[in-house]
Amino acid sequence: MTSRPHSRADIVRGAAFVALSAIAFGAMAIFGRYAYAGGADVLGLLTLRFAIAGAVLTLIAARRGVVWPRVRAVWPIVGMGGIGYVGQSLCYFTALQHAEASLVALLLYLYPAFVTLLAAWWLGERLTKVKVAALVLCVSGSAVMVGGGHGDSLGIALALAAAVIYSLYIVIGARFTRSVDPLATSAIVCVSSALVLAVMCAARASSGAAPHVPATSAGWAAALAIALVSTVAALLCFFAGLERLGAARTSMLSTLEPVVTVALAAITLGEALTPLQWAGGAAILAAVLWLVRAGGGAHDEEAVALEANQ
Incomplete structure (x- = not known):
């Protein structure tokens, strides 16, 4: 699917594209908080996101x-889009209403560990000692993160559910998208997600509880940023970087995403992690990098392309 870089300039450009993609994806949780403050609810916000991005x-x-x-x-x-991605997005964006963005982002990033386990169970991939050690580090880091608070039990549960659903999405999707252009996959996933969410909106409206779109200009700006920056631009940059760097390097650089979320949450929302939570987050990211270097099941080229659809 990808071509390997042939020059240092290709590597630098590829790294820049993936870094931009990580920044765009990492900012999505922050944009979500501002969209909620502008009057949107989860269903209204997600419908806007996928309808605009899909088109x-x-x-x-x-x-x-x-x-x-x-x-x-x-x-x-x-x-994958109408069931898996809708479910993951609903869990993720609802979690943002019950837990701090930094905590949600870091818990979501447990998905490479879950994918590694699922790949071993369903796809017969071998669990090496290095992979097992990295998985233990992931679990330990998440326990420390959750133990630090900054979110109610529902928010934490939804963030973990988003990671599990996302892992299933990647493992199942990797089997069905091997010969499909990643841009076509992204478009189909977004359009199918938008259609399912539109049906959900209609059902809610018929019961007298219509979804809420933003009621302020700031809320609309945040919703558009989620669709155009954190979805469309992020996807295009991701695939441009993947083409130049390959799967493993792209995966490693993508660990910038939760780091960006944590940094932006501290700057814009005043969120602050405790030293113990910083240690837990660092353990999760270190474990993810370790899994990549060990050839974790989440990081063959097809699966990495699917990881872009977040």
Whole structure:
């Protein structure tokens, strides 16, 4: 799927693209908080996100002449978006209402550990001593993070649920998207997610509880930023970097995402991690890097492409 870089300039450009992607993805939790403050609720915000991003990505894919998959190959991807990605997004964005953005972001980043376990269970990948040690480090780090508070039990549970659903999404999706252009996959996932969320919106509206879109200009700016910056631009930068760096390097650089979220949460929202939580977060990120270097199941090229769809 990817071509290896042939010059130092390619590596530098690729690293810059992945760093920009990580910044854009990492800022999504912060944008979400501002969208909520502007009057949006989870369902209204996610519907806007996927409707706008799906339309833009479909247009870009069409203009680039992307080859769309055949009907038989489309349905599994539709299921990934309409079921898996909708479920993950609902858990993640609801968690932001019950826990600090920094805690949610770091707990979500347990997904490489979950993917490694699922790959060993379903795909027969071998669990080496290094992988087991990294998994123990992940679990220990998450226990320290959760023990530090800064979120109620529902927020913590939803953040962990988002990580589990995301892991299932990656493992299942890696089997069905091997021959599909990543941009086509991203567009189909976003469009199918938007359609399912639109149905949910209609159902809620019929019961007299219509979803809320932002009521302020700041809220709309945050919602548009989630769609255009943290989804469309982040995806395009990610795939541009993946093409130049390959899967392993891209995965390593992508660990910047929760770091960006934590830093922006401290700057814009006044969130502060305790020293013990910093240690737990560092343990999670160190374990993720360790899993990548050990060839964790989450990081073959197909799975890394799927990880972009967050």
